[in-house]
Amino acid sequence: MILDDFLSFNANGLYCSYGDFYLDPKQPVTNAIISHAHADHAIASNTSVYATEATIAFMQLRYGKLAGKVLYTAAYYASFNVGGVDITFIPAGHMPGSAQILMEYKGIRYLYTGDYKLQPDATCEPMEFVKADVLITESTFAEPNTSHPDPVEEIKKLNDIKINILLGAYALGKSQRLIRMINDYAPQKKILVHHRIMPINAIYEKMGFALGKHQIYGRKLMKTQEEWVYIVPPFTFDSYIRAVGVKRLFASGWKNLQVNTQDTLFISDHADWNDIIKTVEQTQPQQIWTLHGEGRHLKEHFKNDIFVKLLN
Structure with missing residues (x-):
C-alpha cells in the first residue's frame, strides 16, 4: 500500500519520517540524502550525508570540512539502508554524480528524481529509467508549451x-x-x-x-x-x-x-514537458507527486489515468 505521508515538508525540507532522513534538505539535518551537488540541493553542515562520489567531491570543494560530519559514498545501483528504508542511487543525467533516489519500503518503490534531463550530455552519466510505484518528479518546466531546443x-x-x-x-x-x-x-x-x-x-x-x-x-x-x-x-x-x-x-x-x-x-539541464511525459511512461507509476515547479498541468493531463499530488 502506498503511504500518502511517506514524504512531507517541514521547516527543514522534504522529510521521510519512516526512515528519519531528508532529501536535499534546506537546513542542516542529522541524515541528508543528496541528489546532486548544486547549492539549492546540497547545503553545508549536515551531520550524515549520503551521496555519490562526484557529489561529495563537489561538496568538499565548495564547503571543505562543512560538507558533512560523516560522509557516506554510494555507487549507482548499490543499495544501502537508512532507518529501515532501502535506498538506491540511479543516474539522473543532470550533472556528474546526479542521482534519482529510489526508496523501497514495505514493498513499495518511491522514486525521487531530483533534477534530471534526457538530452544527451557527454559530461555526465545519462539518465536511466526504473520502474516505481510512486514517481516524485521535479516539474520545473512541466508546461505543455515548454519544449527545449536542440x-x-x-x-x-x-x-x-x-x-x-x-x-x-x-x-x-x-x-x-x-x-x-x-x-x-x-x-x-x-x-x-x-x-x-x-x-x-x-x-x-x-x-x-x-x-x-x-x-x-x-x-x-x-x-x-x-x-x-x-x-x-x-x-x-x-x-x-x-x-x-x-x-x-x-x-x-x-x-x-x-x-x-x-x-x-x-541550453537547459532539466526535463521539459515531453521528457517528463516520457519518464512517466517508462516509470509506469501508480501515482505522481510533483516538486520544484508547477504540477497542475500534469494533474490535468493525467486526470483520468494516474493520481497526481502536488507536494509543493
Missing part, C-alpha cells in the same frame, strides 16, 4: 559570431557542458575559463569526463580578436555589462534569464 543547434550559433564572446554560465555543470560542446561543435573557437571554474573542471577530469581544450583567462589574450570564448560565472558576467569589443551571451534554460534569441544560448 542544444547542439544552440551551440552552433557561436560559429556565426566572428568577434570574441563573453559567455555567462553557472560555474558547476553548465560551464563544463559548454566547454565540451564548444570543442565538439565550434572547434575553431578558443576557450578561456574564469579562475573559479577551473577547480571544478579538475574534478570532472578526475571523474573521467574529458572537457577538451581550454585555458585559464588572461587579460592580454582577450585583447586579440582570435574568436576567444571567455566562460564566466553570473556575477562576473553581470560586472562586465559595459564590455566593448565582445559579444555578450548567457547560456541558460530559465525563462527569466532569456534575453532574446540573439543574446542567449537556450
